[in-house]
Amino acid sequence: MDYFGYPAIWLPWTFAALMGLSILIYVVLDGFDLGVGLLMPLADEDEKDRLVASIGPFWDANETWLVLAVGLLLVAFPTAHGAILTALYLPVFLMLIGLILRGVSFEMRAKAPITQKRIWNGAFFLGSLMASLSQGFMLGMYLMGLTWTLPHVGFALLTAVFLTVGYSFIGAAWLIWKTEDRLQLRALRWAQGGIWGLVLGIGAISVATPFISTRIFDRWFSWPEFAYLSPLPIISAALIIFLWRQLARLPLSNDRWSWTPFAATTTLFTLAYGGLAYSFYPYVVPERITIYEAASAPESLFIILIGTLFVLPAILGYTLLSYHIFRGKATALRYD
Amino acid sequence: MDTLLLSRIQFGANISFHILFPTITIALGWVLLFFKLRFSATGDRKWMDAYMFWVKVFALSFAMGVVSGITMSFQFGTNWPGFMETVGNVAGPLLAYEILTAFFLEAVFLGIMLFGASRVKSWVHTLATFLVAFGTTMSTFWIIVLNSWMHTPQGYELIDGVVHATNWFEIVFNPSMPYRFVHMMLASGLTVSFLIAGISALRMLWGDRREDVKTALRVGIIAAAGIIPLQILAGDFHGLNTLEYQPAKIAAMEGNWETGPNVPLVLFAIPDEEARENRFEIAIPNGASLILTHKADGVVPGLNDFVTDDGEVLHPRVAPVFFSFRIMVGVGMAMLLLSWTGLVLLRKYGAGGMPKPPLFAFCAMSFSGWIATLAGWYTTEIGRQPWLVQGVLATKDAVSDVPAAMVLSTLIGYLVVYAVLILAYIGVITYLARKATRGEAYSTRYYPRRGETNLAALQPGE
Numbered sequence: 001m002d003y004f005g006y007p008a009i010w011l012p013w014t015f016a017a018l019m020g021l022s023i024l025i026y027v028v029l030d031g032f033d034l035g036v037g038l039l040m041p042l043a044d045e046d047e048k049d050r051l052v053a054s055i056g057p058f059w060d061a062n063e064t065w066l067v068l069a070v071g072l073l074l075v076a077f078p079t080a081h082g083a084i085l086t087a088l089y090l091p092v093f094l095m096l097i098g099l100i101l102r103g104v105s106f107e108m109r110a111k112a113p114i115t116q117k118r119i120w121n122g123a124f125f126l127g128s129l130m131a132s133l134s135q136g137f138m139l140g141m142y143l144m145g146l147t148w149t150l151p152h153v154g155f156a157l158l159t160a161v162f163l164t165v166g167y168s169f170i171g172a173a174w175l176i177w178k179t180e181d182r183l184q185l186r187a188l189r190w191a192q193g194g195i196w197g198l199v200l201g202i203g204a205i206s207v208a209t210p211f212i213s214t215r216i217f218d219r220w221f222s223w224p225e226f227a228y229l230s231p232l233p234i235i236s237a238a239l240i241i242f243l244w245r246q247l248a249r250l251p252l253s254n255d256r257w258s259w260t261p262f263a264a265t266t267t268l269f270t271l272a273y274g275g276l277a278y279s280f281y282p283y284v285v286p287e288r289i290t291i292y293e294a295a296s297a298p299e300s301l302f303i304i305l306i307g308t309l310f311v312l313p314a315i316l317g318y319t320l321l322s323y324h325i326f327r328g329k330a331t332a333l334r335y336d
Numbered sequence: 337m338d339t340l341l342l343s344r345i346q347f348g349a350n351i352s353f354h355i356l357f358p359t360i361t362i363a364l365g366w367v368l369l370f371f372k373l374r375f376s377a378t379g380d381r382k383w384m385d386a387y388m389f390w391v392k393v394f395a396l397s398f399a400m401g402v403v404s405g406i407t408m409s410f411q412f413g414t415n416w417p418g419f420m421e422t423v424g425n426v427a428g429p430l431l432a433y434e435i436l437t438a439f440f441l442e443a444v445f446l447g448i449m450l451f452g453a454s455r456v457k458s459w460v461h462t463l464a465t466f467l468v469a470f471g472t473t474m475s476t477f478w479i480i481v482l483n484s485w486m487h488t489p490q491g492y493e494l495i496d497g498v499v500h501a502t503n504w505f506e507i508v509f510n511p512s513m514p515y516r517f518v519h520m521m522l523a524s525g526l527t528v529s530f531l532i533a534g535i536s537a538l539r540m541l542w543g544d545r546r547e548d549v550k551t552a553l554r555v556g557i558i559a560a561a562g563i564i565p566l567q568i569l570a571g572d573f574h575g576l577n578t579l580e581y582q583p584a585k586i587a588a589m590e591g592n593w594e595t596g597p598n599v600p601l602v603l604f605a606i607p608d609e610e611a612r613e614n615r616f617e618i619a620i621p622n623g624a625s626l627i628l629t630h631k632a633d634g635v636v637p638g639l640n641d642f643v644t645d646d647g648e649v650l651h652p653r654v655a656p657v658f659f660s661f662r663i664m665v666g667v668g669m670a671m672l673l674l675s676w677t678g679l680v681l682l683r684k685y686g687a688g689g690m691p692k693p694p695l696f697a698f699c700a701m702s703f704s705g706w707i708a709t710l711a712g713w714y715t716t717e718i719g720r721q722p723w724l725v726q727g728v729l730a731t732k733d734a735v736s737d738v739p740a741a742m743v744l745s746t747l748i749g750y751l752v753v754y755a756v757l758i759l760a761y762i763g764v765i766t767y768l769a770r771k772a773t774r775g776e777a778y779s780t781r782y783y784p785r786r787g788e789t790n791l792a793a794l795q796p797g798e
Contacts, residue, residue, distance in 0.1 A: 057447030064443045070409050071435045075428030082417025086736045093746045096407045103403035107396040300425040304432045311436040318444050
């Protein structure tokens with residue numbers, strides 16, 4: 001079959017891939033800065049400033065990946081966008097309020113009178129918590145096919161907790177990389193305290209997903225797919241063991257390997273995400289609407305694709321530039 | 337109230353809250369670039385002091401704009417699924433181009449602009465400031481393109497009730513786009529000019545006599561006085577464009593019921609939609625005809641033309657359009673009066689010797705740009721009703737079937753959060769002014785100029 005001859009086939013596929021990539025980048029990047037927000041109550045007053053400083057130059061661009069992901073869903077798969085977001089009306093609302101509180105507190109805590117700082121620190125934590133919980137809840141509801149039944153909501157509440165713990169884990173991993181001395185040691189302890197959430201979360205979703213439908217079950221447990229896919233759980237398990245050991249041995253002299261927990265967690269997130277993407281392809285609304293049924297007109301998709309191909313590399317380029325400029329340990333944020 | 341009306345109010349509340357902050361950041365980005373370039377050219381530290389104060393306001397406004405903007409991208413799906421299902425083939429690419437060409441640019445370089453000055457060379461920092469300002473302007477461009485297309489759609493064909501793009505040049509450069517874009521850019525310029533003048537006046541009233549405060553006051557007044565006549569002109573052109581493409585909106589703005597010549601300019605009235613006439617009308621004879629057609633006996637469209645024979649009303653509700661238009665024009669006139677008075681006083685006394693009454697007046701007008709901008713947007717957006725996309729998609733056909741109670745409860749949630757945040761925002765800006773007046777924001781900080789080495793930037797791992 002000649003795929004490249006049929007824009008109605010390869011364009012939706014390309015956009016699904018782009019959207020998937022944006023969501024993955026969002027989950028890793030905003031995952032770590034939401035996670036740092038979740039860790040705020042555990043830090044003392046001076047450390048709080050350092051926590052915020054470690055994500056200050058990045059959080060804004062990180063959240064833009066969410067806008068891109070929702071934007072791609074909106075422009076490339078309009079019917080799916082409507083179906084998903086009306087079904088998730090309330091959690092979306094809670095997430096948005098959370099993101100608003102968080103983004104505003106970021107600026108306010110540094111600029112408002114010192115007496116109000118505690119309030120804004122609280123709002124920063126609360127916003128991060130609301131956003132993480134509702135994203136986890138939406139993930140669970142999405143996996144269960146967006147129908148509001150009691151068992152589905154129960155499962156979604158579970159994923160809400162797991163994703164929140166997962167975010168705080170990657171947040172702690174980020175801090176291990178970006179901070180030093182006492183704060184780094186504390187971040188290591190936070191990560192040790194949170195790793196169970198990561199294991200349980202990925203485990204629960206991996207166990208639950210194949211039982212959502214026989215289609216997904218067959219995708220995983222038929223021969224020879226089972227053999228091709230077996231590296232996925234094996235590498236994941238190896239990464240978790242590696243993380244466990246690394247958290248026990250860090251910090252090393254000269255701060256060697258302090259970046260490895262973050263890198264390993266990112267890889268783990270990517271693998272788990274890849275597994276989900278494999279399970280649900282070609283559906284954009286699980287078991288109901290495929291990406292081909294939901295896609296916009298090929299002409300419009302093509303116009304967007306041309307722009308994307310030029311602009312996306314530039315975005316990646318200057319994002320890397322920004323991380324390069326703000327490399328090294330986080331110092332106090334100053335406007336100069 | 338039903339889901340449709342509640343969803344309209346919710347979208348209105350969300351976008352009203354959102355637009356407040358881009359209205360500030362669009363022009364403030366360029367003002368900051370101006371401050372930075374003046375500093376590079378003169379080496380006078382007052383420019384950099386002004387930059388340092390206003391960049392904090394920028395950072396705060398930008399954060400508010402980003403988070404409220406995220407809300408907007410979800411509102412389409414949660415409340416208006418019919419919009420993207422019908423016109424997604426046009427709206428989609430325009431929104432995608434906004435995200436790709438503007439959002440990322442501004443978000444990434446904002447980090448460098450705010451926190452990177454000691455980590456990069458001075459020219460890279462200036463470039464970052466430019467890219468942020470450019471990004472906000474690009475963002476305005478794409479959003480205005482989409483919004484204008486919803487008012488004056490062209491370059492498309494309808495296939496099975498779904499809009500398909502046929503000519504992208506016609507879509508982007510649709511008839512009302514240039515007017516709307518210029519009108520919005522100037523509105524942002526005015527908002528920022530009055531904000532800068534107002535906050536600087538406040539600091540001077542508190543006894544702050546530093547050079548950078550006087551300079552900021554001068555820049556604010558001169559910019560406001562220069563922009564306001566351009567804005568009145570642009571508004572007039574925009575009105576003529578609306579007359580051509582959306583006569584029902586003009587009829588509602590003018591409060592004119594019957595089509596005919598010699599239509600008076602209604603200064604005040606209470607439009608009565610039941611009786612289909614104005615009560616307590618105060619009007620200037622032939623005024624509306626003169627403004628809209630430049631002839632005393634020019635024909636101006638009336639609202640009664642937009643009611644079908646079986647009684648269906650195809651024009652917007654009159655009172656909100658009529659009053660918000662008058663509020664916008666009224667604030668514009670006050671801006672003209674104050675900024676030109678300020679200009680005369682500036683020539684006579686200089687910024688440092690400005691008497692107290694005008695300083696109080698500028699303080700009072702600090703956020704006047706917000707009022708005019710919102711009133712202007714209400715005029716044009718409510719004026720488009722009952723259409724969501726003029727002549728293509730009715731608003732009632734795009735709304736989602738979410739229960740009204742859910743829309744109402746989330747609406748209340750948004751309103752509470754927004755009210756608190758607006759108060760906090762204004763509170764923090766005045767607090768920053770208070771703090772700067774006390775001198776806390778000023779350090780003995782050294783600002784390196786172009787070509788000079790900044791030692792702090794060279795330390796590795798910082």
